[in-house]
Amino acid sequence: MGRLLHIGALFVIAALSATAALPQCDISVGKGSPATEWNEIFSRNGPGWTGGDTTVSIELPNGDSAFFFSDSFIGEDPQLPGDGSVYLNKNGLRLREPNCLPPICGPKPEVIHYVYNSIVVRSKDGKTVRTLTGPKDKNGYSTSYFKPQGDDPNHMYWLGDPIIVEVGGKKKIWMFLNEWDVARPFDKSFWIKYRSQAIAQMDADTLAIEKIVDLRNKSDESIWGISLWLNEKKELYIYGMRNEGRIEGVKRSTLELANRYKKLYIARVDASKGLDFAADLRNWTAWNGKSFSKRLNDRRSIIPANDSISDELSIRRLTINGKPTFVMVTFDTSVGYSDWKDLYLYSACEPQGPFMTKHFVYRTPTAGQKKLPGMTAAESLQTGMSVYNPHMHPQFTKDGRLLISYNSNLPFGAKPGDSIFADFYRPRFVWVPIAGLATN
Template identity: 25%
Template sequence: MSRRFGVLLALSLTAAGLAVPAVPAAASTCGAVTTNWTARTTPHAAPENLLNAYSNTGKGWTGADSTYSVALPGGRTAWVFSDTFLGPVNPDGSRPTTAPFINNSFVIQHGTDLKTVTGGTATNPTALVPPPSDGWYWFGAAQTSHAGQDLDVVALRFQKTGTGQWDWRWASNYLARFDSKTFKLKSLTPIPSAANVQWSGWLLRDRGYTYIYGVEDLGASKYQHVARVRGDDLTAKPWEYWTGTGWSADEAASTRVLEGVANEHSVTRWGDGYLLVTHNTKELFSKSILGYFSCSPTGPWVKPVELYQTPETGGNIITYNSHEHPDLRQGTSLLVSYNVNSLVSDELYGDVSIYRPRFLSVTLAATK
């Protein structure tokens, strides 16, 4: 069973309703917020079928979660994954119990060609970031830096605390830097970790800054936090933290911006404002994907609109960590992905199609 279930199982058993926050006066100064939006969503958007077909060959990646994407030089896209199954795949669509399972990987797309990138060797694949003796790394948000020469991925270090299945905890944040051509790991650098915030939810490059969106994960409640750094290198300049009224160099001054975000979500430009896409974590094992709007990259996030309800959710099947892929927008149509998993690990071996990302085409239109 994927250890990522522990994050999900820690959610409160009490489902909270979706509250529509009032729009503060200061937030009503851009069209993104003053407009009333509706969503028209079409499932199974590209590249879902391409990834599914590749998975079915059993020649590399056969399923994973996280599903971040980064545009690379040369028209390539890096798909960035956390817990990953590798092939083979049996003729009946199951996977052998001996199939390799690693904690992070890439799939590199160039047109319709896909290639799996792991550490180790072809006969003994390992995670791209080697696991420490007492834990492992999960991948979060990613971007290029240094004019596209480097692929930077936030890596969350998790630590074992005992011998039991759920005896582990988040320990600290790192930046894993890869060569964007060879995908060799160049460095693994600690980044701020002192405020109980996993700074891995999303990276937004905007007006000379990279905004880093983190999640304070309390199990029953999850809160978004915002930091920023000048330029595109998260390790080169001091970080600043949003306090609710301004920026501070003190990580402890970081304030809660929005409750109910998923550990992985997105913040992107939308017209003259910003759009946040997230699974609704105010509900246990929710099927609801929401969009929020703001005039600022720091919120407040207001006027939530339901973008989709995931049909897979129910029984043992869960969906989580939805977010947008802004580099792959088609005009004003968003490309949104979400992850699918099972609470019963045997099901992931019995049906390879469960543990693969789903993709949505979402068109937001102003209500007439």
């Protein structure tokens, strides 16, 4: 009996030693709750930004925060020709003035003109908010802040993640840009086609665009720059994604099936050598499951094989219980697009993960919602709303709670008339408590 106890004790010690050898960066999370004050901040009626998606943010050197949006509604005066405004009816329902006239849309103003991207800058004290777009075009409409070369109205940049780097002793913002051709409101059907990617360099103080450099030597359609992190050695860690699965009959398959094949990768490059160096994938190394390798095609996913994540997400290094911890926020996308609603947090000790353990933190009430504040009993959206692409904003951490946003929109196939209801298309915000979370 004594010998058996001795052997058993050795097994226990060995198991404990093996466990201790593994990085232990699990987190303890509480139930998320709506961040009402932030929902109100981004229920804006104009002038300026009145709705958009992506919703990534960065704290600027002066303490202000810049929020970067992809497709954006802009409300300005005068309304026509130009951007539509948002107004409240007698019941408090936020409504957009239809404004998309020929030659942009037509012949009926059934839809709202929008720009492909914009920036909203909120002052450190929260007292001022300003919108940045491109200049007005010849028809009086706002244009996108980040624009590819040429005048093709179907050619656009969708925004990735921004990060502050130091170039030549000065602080700059690098922003990943995803280049697409996409249908406009006047097109008969929705379509989208991938082109390439680029990185924009901006002055961190003025947000002026200094240059845009295309990614070079990119061999596939992976989308890089969905999240970024810069370490103390000036190594830029770049998260990317690609649907690797070759699904039989993929055009007939459901999103529930297709999303099971979504993979998350990480690469890195020396940011101290400047943007032109960083934009050349020959200078990148990618995580292959054991180390960072020059062979980018040997990359390995850093999430569990059976998990399905958002097309956009955030990974940030936070201080939790006094130690650096990498935290990822994502929707569970293992169900069809219209049914996405559950937010999860993952954690890891290293930027390359692995992100193995996930914690459910919030179920969005917005998914499937047909009623908006101010609607009468007879009014409703023709289709329930969809939610997607969560991001975290750690510069606003308060009382151990992390601020997270997610986008809301009309689902694919929605009726054009629903676009007049302003609240369908704006970010929603959530506070998520994390035990031991330090203020950023």
